[in-house]
Amino acid sequence: MKKVTAHDVARLAEVSQSAVSRTFTPGASVAPDTRERIEKAARKLGYRPNAIARSLITRRSRIIGLVMSYLENQFYPVVIERLCQALQQDGYHVLLFISQTEDADEVLTDILQYQVDGIVMASTSLSSALASDCQNAGIPVVLFNRVAQMGAMGAYATSSVTSQNRDGGRMVGELLLRTGHRRIAWLAGAENASTSRDREAGLRDALEAAGMPLHARAVGHYDFAEARRAVLAMFKDPANRPDALFSANDHMAIAALETLRTELGLEVPRDVSVVGFDNVPQAAWPSFHLTTVQQNIDEMVDATRNLLFDQMGGQIMARSVDVPCVLVERGTVGVRDGQAGRKPTKSRKTP
Helix, strand or coil, X not given: CCCCCHHHHHHHHCCCHHXXXXXXXXXXXXXXXXXXXXXXXXXXXXXXXXXXXXXXXXXXXXXEEEEXXXXXXXXXXXXXXXXXXXHHHCCCEEEEEECCCCECHHHHHHHHHHCCCEEEEECCECXXXXXXXXXXXXXXXXXXXXXXXXXXXXXXXXXXXXXXXXXXXXXHHHHHHHCCCCCEEEEECCCCCHHHHHHHHHHHHHHHHCCCCCCEEEECCCCHHHHHHHHHHHCCCHHHCCCEEEECCHHHHHHHHHHHHXXXXXXXXXXXXXXXXXXXXXXXXXXXXXXXXXXXXHHHHHHHHHHHHHHHCCCCCCCEEXXXXXXXXXXXXXXXXXXXXXXXXXXXXXX
């Protein structure tokens, strides 16, 4: 059977072949009546445009590479959905790669073989050497939910989009202090993750302003099982247990809730308060009803698209965008009896 070509469609629709090409090129301008005639002819002939052939002509694949890890975290499936929908509206398609670690250099080397127009890296990072390779190849890279490192000259090596994580951490610290908590613990994500570091820094800002030390700290590596082990370790001494736990994300906070309730027999928030970060859909479920910090995914996705398109359009300078976040109060933070509203007593150093 003879393959239907754009020339066949043009002849049936009585238009030029370039008009057919523009009709099936995302973003190209075509008169509405002309587009209707061409699409009608294409349907009649069973014509399907060849994206690969078009990419050879335009030197654009209209493919964005997306690198992710920690897919068990409920935050990132939502990110994938919103980002793919937004890019598809602009005529782009997403090629997903899964990295097993925070360092995505090995995966990124594979991506470059696919002639992608841009790369979004979520919950991953890349070395400065590979960032330079991407820049030299003219392929923009945007880090999503990670902060780009500053270069030697004070400029960002790679564009990035993140929430105002330090502000979010500070809001949680102020909430816990305002509700009378005095033994506040921190459950970190990964030590090399900028999001976890910034959220912890915000918590410590609030505690320092109140003259309070951080009561306990452990690392959950953004993993459910690791978070469980970290919580068991922090709460093993009944006489010195935290009265509040702030987790670097909701995934670990949910692990903490399950561990505290089912394995340690503690009631949340009567015995201990728990706060997460992200506001994943599951956080609002009645069984969790988790107090958390909400990241504005739609605004973060819009910023990511803008950075990609600006750089694909020739704007080379990398930029970092931070998006405001908000505290969502639900049922996992309680008021400590006799402490709420009281100004904490500043800790004194023993001589």
